[in-house]
Amino acid sequence: MRDIPRQITLRQWDQRYEQMQKAGIAQPSYGGLLSRHIEDGDTRLLKLRYDNSAAALRLWNFLLTEEDRLREARDRGKKIVGTMKDLGTVPVMAYSLDNVVAFYPDGAWWTPCVMELNAGLLSIADSLGIDESFCPVRAMLGAFVTGSRFPIPELLICSVGATCDDFSAIAQRLDGLGYPILWWEIPHRREPEPGEESVKLPGGFSAPRCQVEFVKAELQRVRKALEEFAGQHLSEEKLSAGIRKANQVRRLLAELRRLVFTARLCPMPALEMLIAEMLAIHFCSDRDETIAVLKELLDEVKERIKEGTGLLRDDAARIFWVNPVADLQVMNLLEDCGGRICGTEYMFTHALDEIPENLPAMEALAQMALADPMVGSSADRASRICAEIRSPPRLPTRVGAAGGLCAEAVVISRIPGASHCALEGQVIGEIVQAELDVPVLEIEVPSLTDSIAQALRTRLEALVEAVRERRKK
Amino acid sequence: MICAGIDAGSRTIKIVLMDARSLGVIAKGLTDQGVAQDKLTLELFERLLKDSDIRKKDVRRIVATGYGRNAVSIADTTITEITCHAVGVSRLVPDAMTIIDIGGEDSKLIRLDKSGKVRDFAMNDRCAAGTGRFLEVVARRLGIGIEQLGRMAAKSRNPAAISSMCVVFAETEIIGLLAAGTPAEDIVAGVQAAIAARVMSMIGRKADLPIVFTGGVAMISGMDRALESALGQEVTVAPEPQMTGALGAVILACNQLA
Numbered sequence: 001m002r003d004i005p006r007q008i009t010l011r012q013w014d015q016r017y018e019q020m021q022k023a024g025i026a027q028p029s030y031g032g033l034l035s036r037h038i039e040d041g042d043t044r045l046l047k048l049r050y051d052n053s054a055a056a057l058r059l060w061n062f063l064l065t066e067e068d069r070l071r072e073a074r075d076r077g078k079k080i081v082g083t084m085k086d087l088g089t090v091p092v093m094a095y096s097l098d099n100v101v102a103f104y105p106d107g108a109w110w111t112p113c114v115m116e117l118n119a120g121l122l123s124i125a126d127s128l129g130i131d132e133s134f135c136p137v138r139a140m141l142g143a144f145v146t147g148s149r150f151p152i153p154e155l156l157i158c159s160v161g162a163t164c165d166d167f168s169a170i171a172q173r174l175d176g177l178g179y180p181i182l183w184w185e186i187p188h189r190r191e192p193e194p195g196e197e198s199v200k201l202p203g204g205f206s207a208p209r210c211q212v213e214f215v216k217a218e219l220q221r222v223r224k225a226l227e228e229f230a231g232q233h234l235s236e237e238k239l240s241a242g243i244r245k246a247n248q249v250r251r252l253l254a255e256l257r258r259l260v261f262t263a264r265l266c267p268m269p270a271l272e273m274l275i276a277e278m279l280a281i282h283f284c285s286d287r288d289e290t291i292a293v294l295k296e297l298l299d300e301v302k303e304r305i306k307e308g309t310g311l312l313r314d315d316a317a318r319i320f321w322v323n324p325v326a327d328l329q330v331m332n333l334l335e336d337c338g339g340r341i342c343g344t345e346y347m348f349t350h351a352l353d354e355i356p357e358n359l360p361a362m363e364a365l366a367q368m369a370l371a372d373p374m375v376g377s378s379a380d381r382a383s384r385i386c387a388e389i390r391s392p393p394r395l396p397t398r399v400g401a402a403g404g405l406c407a408e409a410v411v412i413s414r415i416p417g418a419s420h421c422a423l424e425g426q427v428i429g430e431i432v433q434a435e436l437d438v439p440v441l442e443i444e445v446p447s448l449t450d451s452i453a454q455a456l457r458t459r460l461e462a463l464v465e466a467v468r469e470r471r472k473k
Numbered sequence: 474m475i476c477a478g479i480d481a482g483s484r485t486i487k488i489v490l491m492d493a494r495s496l497g498v499i500a501k502g503l504t505d506q507g508v509a510q511d512k513l514t515l516e517l518f519e520r521l522l523k524d525s526d527i528r529k530k531d532v533r534r535i536v537a538t539g540y541g542r543n544a545v546s547i548a549d550t551t552i553t554e555i556t557c558h559a560v561g562v563s564r565l566v567p568d569a570m571t572i573i574d575i576g577g578e579d580s581k582l583i584r585l586d587k588s589g590k591v592r593d594f595a596m597n598d599r600c601a602a603g604t605g606r607f608l609e610v611v612a613r614r615l616g617i618g619i620e621q622l623g624r625m626a627a628k629s630r631n632p633a634a635i636s637s638m639c640v641v642f643a644e645t646e647i648i649g650l651l652a653a654g655t656p657a658e659d660i661v662a663g664v665q666a667a668i669a670a671r672v673m674s675m676i677g678r679k680a681d682l683p684i685v686f687t688g689g690v691a692m693i694s695g696m697d698r699a700l701e702s703a704l705g706q707e708v709t710v711a712p713e714p715q716m717t718g719a720l721g722a723v724i725l726a727c728n729q730l731a
Contacts, residue, residue, distance in 0.1 A: 426677065439593040454540075459596060462555035466591040469556070 005304055005311050007049040007269055007332070010035050016052060025054060028289070030065040037064045042114045049332050051272045051311070055293075055300040062293050063275055066103065066285050067150050073101045073285070074151055079230060082153035084140075084171055084181070085163045087281045088246075088351030089369040090222055095287045096242030097230040104282035105150065106167070108143040109136040112447040113327050121146070122447075130173055135166045135418035136326050136447050144179055155229045156181045157222055162188035162375040166418060182225050184218040186369060187211055189376040201371040202353045204387065205380060216366035223362070239361035245287055247354045252294040253280055254352060259301050261342045261406065265310025267301045270331040270341040274324060277344065280351040316340035317467035320389055320407035322381075322428060323347060326415050327449040330456065334411070337460040338468075342406050345385050349373050378424040382431035385410070389436055405436060408467040411460075414444040439466045474730060475499065475527060476534045478723025479514060479548060480557065480716075481541030482506060484577030484605065484689060486514050487719040488521055493533065493727040500525040501716055510544045518547060536726040538718050540578065552725055554718050555583055555594050561721030562685050563589035565712050570681035573672055573700060573708070574717075575690035577605040580668075582675040595675040601640040603671030605690040610644050611664045615657050623694025626662040633663030643667070665695055669703035680706060687711040687718075 008016065013034045020027075034057065037045055042064065050056055074080055082105045083090040094102035112122050113136075121142025125131070128145075130138040143149035158171045158181045175181045189207050192198040197209035227234050256276060260268045268276075276297055283290040304310055312335055320343035325331060334341070350371040356364040373381045389407045410432050412425045429440040441463045449456055474493040479486065484506055490499040502524075504517045522529060537548035538557040545551075554574075562569050563585065572583040580603040584592040597603045601610075612619045633655050637643040643664070650660050668690070684706060686697050691714035700708045711717050 430677070433593065439591065441593065442595070455596070458540075458553050458555070462553040462591070462594060465553055465556040466593070469590045472590075 002303070003052055005267070005309050006052050007311060007335075008052045009049060010038070010046050013050055013052070013057065017057070020054065020057075028058060028061070028292075030069060031058065031061050034060055034064075040064075044114045044328075047329055048271065049269075051269050053300045055296040056268075056272050058296055059272060059275055059293050062284055062286075062289060066107075070101065070103055070151050070285050079155070080151060080153040081155040081157060081226070081229065083282065084156060084158035085167050086157070086159040086184075086186075086369070087348040087372060087374070089219070089365050089372075090157050090159075090184075091282045092242050092246045092355065092365065093219070093223060093226060093234065093239065095245065095283065096234060096238045097226060097232050099232065100226065100230050101285055102282060103150065103153070103285045105140050105143065105153070105156075106137050107278075107282070108140040108149055109138075109326070110328070111139045111143065111149055112136055121149075125170075128173055128177070130170055133417055134170060135164070135415050137167055138170050138417075141170060141174055141177075144174060144177070152179070155225070157184065157225070158182070159184055159186045159369075161185040164374070164418060182222065184222050185214075186218070186372070186375050187214060189370050189372075189380070199367065201367050202356060203350055203371045203373075203384065205371055205376060205384075207367075207370045211370060212363070212366050215369050216362050219362055219365055219369065236361055239365075240357070243355045243357060243361060243364060245291075247357065249280055249283065249287070249290055249294065250352055250354050252291065252298055253277060254354075256294060256298050256301060257344075257352070259298070259305060263301075263305050263310060265304075265308070265314050266312045266316065266340045267304040267310045268297065269311055270321075270334060271328055272297070273341060273344075274328070274331055274346070277346055277348075277352070278324075281348055311335075312340050313338070315468075317464040318342040318406065318408045319463075320344070320385065320410045321346075322385060322410060322412040323415060325413050325445040326447045327445055329453075330413070330445050330449060333449075333453070333456060334460055337457060338464040339409075339460060343388055345373065345381065345388070347374055349384060349388075378427035379431060381424070382428040385428060386432055386435045389432075389438070405438065407436075407438060408470070409439045409441065409463050411463065412440065412442045414442065416444055416446045439463060439470075475532050476536075476723050476726035476730060477518065477532050478557070478719045478721065478726055479518070479535065479537045479539075479542075479545050480554065480718035480722060481510060481514060481537060481539040481545055482576055482689070482718070483540045483579070485715065486510070486517055486539075486541075487716050488514075488517055489716060489719040489723040490521060490525060490527065490532070491723040491727055493730050496724070496727060498720075498723075499527070501713075501719070503715065506541065510541045511546050514541075514545050515547060534726040534730050536722040536729070538722045540576075549726075550729070552722060555581065555591060555596075557718045557721030557725065558687060559583055559585055559589065559591045559721065560724050561717035561719070562687055562711055564720060564724060565717065566683065566685050566709065569683055569685040571676075571684040573684060573686050574688040575603070575605060575668070575672065575686075575696070576688040577609075580604050580672055580675070580688075580690075582672065582680075584681065597671065597675060600671070602637075602643065603668055603675075605688075607640050607643065607664060607668055608690065608693060610640055611647060611661060614644060614647055614651075615660070617657075619693065622661050622665075623696070625658045626665055626695040626699075628658040629656070629662035631659050632666055633659045635660075635663045635667040662695070662699075665693075665699035666703065668696070669699040672700065673703045676704065680704060682706060684708045685711050687714040689715050691715075 124142035
């Protein structure tokens with residue numbers, strides 16, 4: 001049942017869902033009314049606007065049923081491993097074992113947003129000494145203590161070292177509470193020194209061979225732990241098959257991003273694209289279903305482009321967005337203000353790059369882990385952002401930004417309390433501006449933006465106005 | 474053809490009327506902001522029309538800007554204060570490259586390109602320490618009018634160091650300074666320096682010259698010198714600094730008619 005693309009409220013989705021039911025449109029096992037998630041306490045969903053496609057409904061239901069699906073997986077005898085901090089490497093290994101499901105406890109950082117703080121997860125974190133000076137990932141502590149947001153995993157694996165200080169402190173506190181963690185170290189990526197063997201990493205960065213070997217050894221420890229946990233040998237063949245499956249997800253996302261970011265009319269809203277991109281990190285606890293969800297989204301996008309339909313004005317300001325937002329409403333807000341997303345760097349760009357299939361599996365995974373934008377310098381992140389903005393995949397000339405760039409402006413969204421780098425916004429902003437001469441706006445987005453909605457609106461509107469003025473040159 | 478620009482700020486409402494053909498200012502006025510924002514705006518608008526002998530129907534386009542822009546029911550459209558200040562300042566100081574706007578509840582840094590268009594901007598509206606609100610607090614605490622602050626600061630020989638980054642704590646700090654016998658003029662000068670330092674944090678390194686200072690706080694003498702001292706660069710106060718937002722709004726209204 002196709003309809004003109006538009007963004008609708010949760011209540012409107014309910015009406016549409018009934019029509020879909022009457023039309024006999026099949027739903028996956030986790031399908032159903034979106035509003036049922038309100039009953040679980042996700043009241044914030046009432047404030048969002050959603051794409052009206054069946055593909056988007058499936059995406060949202062997939063995201064919002066993760067806890068139920070995890071419990072069902074456990075009931076079916078699957079073993080659950082929590083893979084923390086690492087964005088996109090260990091889950092690839094875990095899903096190579098057929099009796100293991102990996103999930104991402106850090107994902108609880110969105111809970112205070114979707115539940116409007118009702119779950120009290122942040123209060124629990126406060127009581128454990130992890131107060132508001134830490135990033136919203138601290139909600140994860142509350143989720144573990146209450147056991148209310150996900151089943152407690154049998155194994156926890158967490159990267160440490162060149163990861164954010166906040167997260168390390170939060171995870172250490174979790175370990176201290178009696179949830180033992182298998183730590184693996186990721187070093188701060190650096191350029192090879194003269195005389196050192198250099199390894200070109202996926203995504204374009206380089207690292208010395210010794211760092212790749214170090215990470216490989218660390219991941220080898222993780223591999224062994226996973227084997228013991230699963231009671232299975234994690235062979236090269238299994239790992240390679242896991243890598244190929246992960247790459248299938250990444251290729252689907254790459255195509256989805258290319259089409260959505262470059263279409264004349266935006267065929268999929270920023271909010272749904274943010275959720276879709278997040279699937280790359282951890283597959284939302286079901287790798288095969290992730291592939292199915294992304295395929296349906298991609299089909300919908302292709303159909304809309306073919307029909308020449310889409311959302312938003314065709315002169316919407318083309319924005320490159322850096323860092324995910326803690327309050328999902330802000331993605332709706334950007335579009336209300338006349339912007340559209342044409343590129344993103346949500347801290348896990350490496351999880352969107354294909355894992356080399358022509359290398360031994362552990363070498364390929366070690367290279368991917370080191371390609372993580374968060375384990376290098378902010379200047380590295382900025383250079384990748386500049387490269388992505390400079391190299392748009394076949395932009396239509398009608399809406400292309402000046403100078404052939406895919407973006408007309410950059411928004412750097414800070415997460416309060418997050419300490420990936422205290423000055424990352426400034427560093428990225430200065431480099432992007434110096435290299436590309438596009439307006440850069442830095443904003444802070446807490447879990448709930450209601451009290452600063454007008455201030456955020458003013459900033460985003462002003463950015464869009466600046467873009468439109470610059471077009472008149 | 475006449476256009477109007479309305480800057481509904483947090484402290485005052487400003488209106489400029491302009492002839493869209495000649496781009497000459499016909500009238501301008503301001504009034505204090507209040508709870509009934511829309512009513513106050515309408516009253517000022519009607520007073521200006523009456524004083525200028527203009528009929529309401531002759532006003533062809535109205536652009537509202539500022540913090541309360543969405544509450545202005547007579548506006549045809551709204552444009553943010555960032556864009557409006559840029560346009561207004563560029564009209565008054567055509568070669569301006571940097572605008573520092575300090576209002577009652579927020580402060581802004583706007584960087585312009587050579588054609589006067591917004592290159593980028595930064596805003597502080599979550600902390601009163603970089604805004605006119607800080608000056609109001611200190612004036613109230615010292616029992617003087619805000620317009621007297623500049624003269625008082627000029628007498629300072631040894632500005633006090635105000636280290637608190639929050640106005641609430643700064644007020645406590647000021648009470649302590651008064652109790653310790655610190656002269657009032659040194660406290661006022663210290664507060665001006667603290668506001669300038671806060672603005673400085675938005676700028677980062679050097680700002681492109683010329684720097685134009687606008688907003689209601691620019692009318693308080695000594696604030697421009699405090700900014701110059703913090704920046705180490707020359708700062709020029711815009712002519713009628715309170716009106717630049719409304720001026721930009723009315724110019725944009727005229728452009729929309731063209």
